[in-house]
């Protein structure tokens with residue numbers, strides 16, 4: 001497939017996850033196969049308006065259909081989330097390096113997410129749950145600014161009911177009736193019971209949260225190389241030409257979006273990067 | 274005849290370039306008032322040309338009209354070159370014709386399909402017409418697009434092109450570009466031929482009138498950017514002598530001026546050009562015209578549309594001829610050294626003769642400018658035509674029919690009201 | 705779904721910007737399917753009072769009739785989009801504002817100036833009503849117009865590229881005419897959008913797309929002086945098609961003497 005040429009995708013289903021977040025179930029109209037790994041992303045093209053990088057949230061095994069969850073933030077995402085079933089968009093991808101799913105086999109997995117950072121993590125959760133025997137214990141730690149931001153509520157309930165799955169939620173600001181934790185997602189670490197030598201951590205969300213999270217996990221004894229971060233940067237070309245997404249010497253679109261903590265530790269939080 | 278009082282006011286003319294309106298009052302079977310108001314706001318081009326340098330003129334006068342910018346540029350270039358005593362190279366003269374062919378194609382195809390033809394086929398606009406006559410409309414759009422491409426070849430863009438300068442062109446197209454254009458032109462020839470046959474078959478009213486035709490005439494070719502000014506009542510003058518024979522008047526209801534030749538109304542534009550230059554047609558065009566079975570010269574103003582179709586064919590044939598043995602020239606324009614003086618220029622805009630005159634100082638700064646666009650020259654003729662056509666049509670016709678006929682007559686002249694706004698300074702003595 | 709309604713209105717202009725629609729060829733027919741064109745005189749559609757979703761406005765406001773009409777357009781339209789230099793910055797005719805020349809020029813051109821009703825200034829549409837989006841250029845680039853229409857139809861604010869023509873030269877691999885030939889090119893202060901047409905045709909940009917973002921007009925003027933241009937020529941460079949655009953007006957004014965006279 002030519003990575004510069006968008007393929008056409010049709011919207012099969014549209015569901016509102018929260019007031020400003022919408023999931024689109026897509027089918028590629030060319031009938032050609034589409035293979036991706038959890039953590040990879042697509043460039044979605046609203047015809048004539050622009051392209052945005054959006055993670056794939058569906059399970060790689062789901063034949064023919066793929067799902068994206070999009071938060072209406074600006075020009076293009078607002079247009080995309082307003083589309084109706086039947087609408088058509090362009091799609092390039094998948095791009096980037098996904099989560100280390102092979103490396104994580106036989107180990108426990110901790111997923112730490114913040115805000116809409118949960119999107120890239122959903123495909124991991126799907127992946128693990130449908131290959132349950134290959135992975136150990138799964139801990140999902142999700143933090144949001146406000147409880148209103150929490151999407152996939154029903155899914156969290158379903159997941160937490162599964163054996164060997166632990167779900168912990170934290171909100172900075174809670175609405176009345178919130179039974180979860182109040183505070184930053186990292187404050188949940190105190191409650192984690194980790195086997196540090198056989199655990200892989202996957203983080204995504206705002207960079208400050210990921211830095212705090214990675215440092216906290218190291219304190220808990222995790223090996224720095226077992227901590228993985230999914231970075232989000234403003235992207236234009238997605239193939240390592242334009243430099244918009246560059247962080248230090250890395251192109252997030254090509255070398256990332258998933259990085260090992262040591263690869264980006266010195267860059268995160270450095271002014272100018 | 275009925276004893277009725279009809280008052281028709283068409284407040285805003287559709288399908289003309291710019292804005293104008295018509296007032297028509299019929300009382301007891303007689304036209305008591307008939308006036309074409311042009312209320313395009315004045316933009317004072319002649320005034321702000323003063324104080325500008327000669328090389329800015331082309332970019333300024335283009336902005337008089339988005340539909341025929343090349344006409345304004347070509348008359349200006351000629352006038353300024355005459356003032357400086359410069360003769361452009363043969364290559365430049367050929368390419369100016371090609372450039373002009375592009376404008377005729379674009380403007381005529383726009384007028385025939387988008388503006389005029391809906392009248393004869395009973396539609397309000399091209400959008401409605403496209404549903405019933407999709408192929409005719411597509412053909413028109415293709416020819417219009419070809420004209421735009423031809424302009425872009427020499428001018429970079431089709432509205433207010435940037436490629437032409439006093440002395441020639443800023444850049445010569447490459448042989449590859451020209452070869453590609455030749456292919457496009459020959460592929461379009463069948464479209465142009467079909468358009469002529471289609472136009473000749475349109476149901477147009479019979480309405481013969483007596484009028485004076487005025488156009489340029491070239492020693493050997495169909496007139497575009499060079500020639501003497503001639504008429505079919507004996508006029509044959511150099512362009513410098515224009516204002517000794519033609520004069521303008523300002524009428525109250527209009528921001529345009531009305532021109533007269535020796536005090537009389539006259540016609541400029543495609544029909545006048547064709548009528549006066551039948552012996553200058555390229556052979557292929559002449560044959561095509563003969564096949565229509567309509568005899569020319571014609572005094573039926575409704576044959577203007579056919580004349581435009583013919584000129585589309587002429588433009589395609591001419592551009593093909595001029596580009597056939599194209600070679601990139603050593604220079605695309607001659608260097609200009611300004612000298613103080615006066616120069617006049619006249620070329621055939623899609624809508625007819627377009628005359629300009631500039632006075633410059635020794636720095637090449639414009640001290641005085643005059644521009645006489647075709648629409649003002651047709652203005653008087655258009656009012657006479659309206660009087661005659663409406664009487665021939667029958668003043669007792671229903672209001673809507675009268676209004677439509679009046680609009681059809683006006684659109685026939687393809688009046689470009691944007692052009693019609695910025696005329697020369699009136700001769701104060703005559704007031 | 706109901707098709708969006710659009711209108712195209714003309715004010716003081718040359719009609720060149722409307723041609724972005726009339727020259728669009730097949731795209732025009734396609735557009736007519738996607739939207740309901742309610743008013744577009746030159747295309748033969750007249751309903752001046754129509755309520756529309758998007759009104760495109762060509763031309764500057766230079767008469768009191770136009771002033772009334774533009775206010776009505778605003779009241780009847782959800783979005784107002786200006787098309788081109790005349791509507792966005794006053795256009796070439798705004799040159800009469802420089803010396804308040806309206807009265808003098810009217811008397812010089814017309815035998816019966818009392819019949820000519822004009823405002824003292826020819827101004828951009830935004831001087832009189834709120835404008836939702838502005839498209840620059842004299843004329844606007846047809847691609848840009850269709851792209852803006854497309855974006856508005858999706859409910860998306862159109863992109864507004866404001867970098868300089870110089871950037872476009874680089875993208876188009878055009879050789880710089882200022883560096884290589886010393887031409888007084890206005891590209892460094894002019895907004896992108898045309899595709900660097902003039903430099904590609906071997907001539908200097910004359911700023912028909914108006915001021916770019918973050919422009920350094922002082923450095924530009926110094927460069928023009930360095931190239932040997934007298935003050936009147938520097939004034940002419942800035943005070944041309946977009947003379948009423950604040951950035952160009954401010955840059956050209958210090959060099960300007962009435963009627964572009966030299967000192």
Ligand SMILES: Cc1cc2nc3c(=O)[nH]c(=O)nc-3n(C[C@H](O)[C@H](O)[C@H](O)COP(=O)(O)OP(=O)(O)OC[C@H]3O[C@@H](n4cnc5c(N)ncnc54)[C@H](O)[C@@H]3O)c2cc1C
Pocket residue numbers: 041050051052053054055056069070071072073074075076077078116119120231232233234235257
């Ligand atoms: C690898 C990757 C995966 C992503 N996955 C998802 C996803 O699954 N779901 C989702 O909703 N979003 C995702 N994003 C973010 C998404 O790309 C941006 O929200 C989008 O580009 C904004 O574009 P816009 O035109 O709507 O907004 P704009 O009008 O361009 O900007 C709106 C606001 O968003 C900010 N912004 C612009 N681009 C980005 C960006 N790339 N990241 C963060 N903020 C940005 C701007 O600074 C501005 O404040 C992902 C980004 C990357 C790099």
Ligand code: SF4
Pocket residue numbers: 336339432433717718719720721722762763787788789790791795796841842843844
């Ligand atoms: S901006 Fe230029 S092209 Fe557009 S209407 Fe005004 S003069 Fe004509």
Ligand code: SF4
Pocket residue numbers: 869870871873874878879880881882883889890891892900903908909
């Ligand atoms: S030619 Fe003009 S626009 Fe292009 S780079 Fe040089 S100065 Fe800039």
Ligand code: SF4
Pocket residue numbers: 435869894895898899900901902903908909910911912913914
């Ligand atoms: S290069 Fe400058 S003057 Fe030429 S078309 Fe572009 S913006 Fe206009």
